[in-house]
Amino acid sequence: MLNQDLNKSPSTPTHSSHVFLAYQDFGKQKIKRLIQILRITQIALLLVSIITISLGRYGDAVVLLATGIFLLSVDWVIYKKRPLIGATIFLGTLTLMLSYLAWVGSGIRDNALLGYCGVLVFAAMLGNKRLLIILLSIMVTVLLLNAYVNEYGIYQNTIEPINLATGIITIIVLAVIGSAIWMLAHDYRAALEALARENERVKSAKNHIEHMVLHDPLTGLPNRIMAQNNFDSIFQKARERQQLLGLIFIDLDNLKPINDSLGHQAGDQILKEVALRLLSYTKKVDRVCRYGGDEFIVFMPDINSPDQVSQASLEILQLVSENYIYRNIEIFCTCSIGIALAPQDGEDLDTLIKKADIAMYHSKDSGRNSFRFFNPAINRNMLEHISLISGMRKALQDNQFSLHYQPKIDLHTNQVCGLEALLRWNHPDQGFIPPVTFIPLAESSGLIIQLGEWVITEACAQAKRWYDEGILQFAVAVNISSIQFKRGNIDAIVLGALATSGLPPQYLELELTESLLIEDSDRLATTLAHLRSEGVHLSIDDFGTGYSNLGYLKKFEVEALKIDQSFVRKMDDHSGDAAIVRAIIQMATSLGLKTIAEGVEDANTAALLRSLGCTQAQGYYWARPMPADEVKNFCLTER
DSSP states (O other): OOSOOOOOOTTSOOHHHHHHHHHHHHHHHHHHHHHHHHHHHHHHHHHHHHHHHHTTOHHHHHHHHHHHHHTTHHHHHHHTTOHHHHHHHHHHHHHHHHHHHHHHTTGGGOGGGHHHHHHHHHHHHHSOHHHHHHHHHHHHHHHHHHHHHHHTTSOOOOOOOOOHHHHHHHHHHHHHHHHHHHHHHHHHHHHHHHHHHHHHHHHHHHHHHHHHHHBOTTTOOBOHHHHHHHHHHHHHHHHHTTOEEEEEEEEESSHHHHHHHHOHHHHHHHHHHHHHHHHHHHSSGGGEEEEETTEEEEEEEEESSHHHHHHHHHHHHHHHHSOEEETTEEEOOOEEEEEEEETTTOSSHHHHHHHHHHHHHHHHHTTSSOEEEOOHHHHHHHHHHHHHHHHHHHHHHHTOEEEEEEEEEETTTOSEEEEEEEEEEEETTTEEEOHHHHHHHHHHHTTHHHHHHHHHHHHHHHHHHHHHHTOOOSOEEEEOOHHHHHHTOHHHHHHHHHHHHTOOGGGEEEEEEHHHHHHTHHHHHHHHHHHHHTTOEEEEEEETSSOOOHHHHHHHTOSEEEEOHHHHTTTTTTSSHHHHHHHHHHHHHHTTOEEEEOOOOSHHHHHHHHHHTOOEEOSTTTOOOEEHHHHHHHHHHHO
16 A cells, blocks of 8 residues: 555566567568569659660660669568568669760760769668768769760760650659658658657656656645655745744554555555545645554744744644545544654654654554654654664673562462563663663564564573472463564464473463453453463453453453552552452452452552452562572461
8 A cells, every 4th residue: 555566567568679569660661662562663764764764775674674673682681580681682783774875875964964963863762871972972973984984085975855755754764753752751840740649648647757856646745755846945935934834744643554444555545545634734735744554754944933823733733533434334544643853853854753753652542643843852862762772682692681589479379379570781881771761662562472482482591490390389370462463373382492491381361451361352362262272371450440341351251350559559648549459359350260469568558359269469568579499498488
């Protein structure tokens, strides 16, 4: 959808092929004309020979008839596809014949020399430059030699009297020359007309290519290259008038789900409709462009204050968010807008787009369907985020990540009944970076896929070592991001890690979020059923903070609910959280599920949870998350 191909069909003729075909056709036409002129000449030779016989000039008649017969050889040469040789034989023979007739006749006053003009015209049109020069040289030599011998009395030509026969012969010669020139001129006019049409087609194609280079093929809007040209012109005018230029960067919020659910044709239709709406708002095509994908830019010139850009952004938000109709389906699509102002935010398009893009992402982070102006504070935060994301990529390569493990305590026996693997990042320059800082960035950047796979692999490998040492009598829990499930191969990753490490599946527990269970229940049910059938334990993390629903508890057959620490820590301050915890425990008990309380920090909270029937807990009251090498001593001590 977002990448439209502009490649021509293999069968589409190019300019070079058009020229080649035209040249080929013109070559065939020249051969055709050569044959036609040859036939006319032979007929003319026959007529002139008849006239000369009537005048008693039998020698001239023999020469004329012999020439006409000899010219039949030209047909054989043309049949052999050697038209240039054929033209050379034809015109050379005529030249020699005309020269002979003039020499034995009236010399340079003989009407046979009229044929010289025709031969030169034919040579220029049917032959080539070399043939023309050779024939012209022969003619000049003959004329000079004839003049010389007459001048010095070596030979005297007899001037024949002019009569009706000589007039007819002259008319025949002129008729042959005239008809041949008319045919050749007609061909060249046709060739010039064809060339003119081809030039017009090339010009049209060039204009079309230039338009395609500067415009988006899907929407017809100016593209990035054209946007640069338009910006230079608009910004120069704004600078001359000492006014601001607003750059509104628009990104559609939910085009991908539309593509995924209805197909790319629906997405294309939305993009076209957005383009039309923006054009209807700006009224000028040079004020809007499709920057790429689902991103558009609108230029707002003649701005005196940022409030005008704010008002324009509000109107664009309203315009874009109006419903779309695709195949009788009503589609809702919104956008997020980032704004940069020139010259205060920059004086070149790339800088302004970069800053407007940063502001647009801030708009998305603020809930979407809104606009934000660029400010340096946003830029600093964005740069910090980019730096952390880049740092995470390097941290994966340099083994900067590690797993700490927090014990789970059985509230009835006070024994360790499980471990939760928690990811930690010790940056070489910044030191310890809290998970609450880098985990959201990992999810937004997609790095959570690689991080999550590393966590599962490392947790299984460490658990196998404890299993071999005989201290692992419970499952090690690993948190799974919803993004990992959306990728669609989490079961393969988990089972692959178990197989590689050799850890029995019953010693691994996956902690899922409530939002995940709501988002993709059908596909998730199949995946979880596969993992559960292999022996992997399942629990729901941070229960109570999402869309708590008894339906998915039954559907997915989880084994435990983890009560979020935000409820546990306020159980004794009469805030009502104790009632929520009690309700969760009672519900879990009735469904035969275990409950695990997070964030227990004192004995009173532990006692209260025990009295409410909670089965397990974890928190600083017993132990903070600890490195793997400390877990063994802790477990042996607690026993």
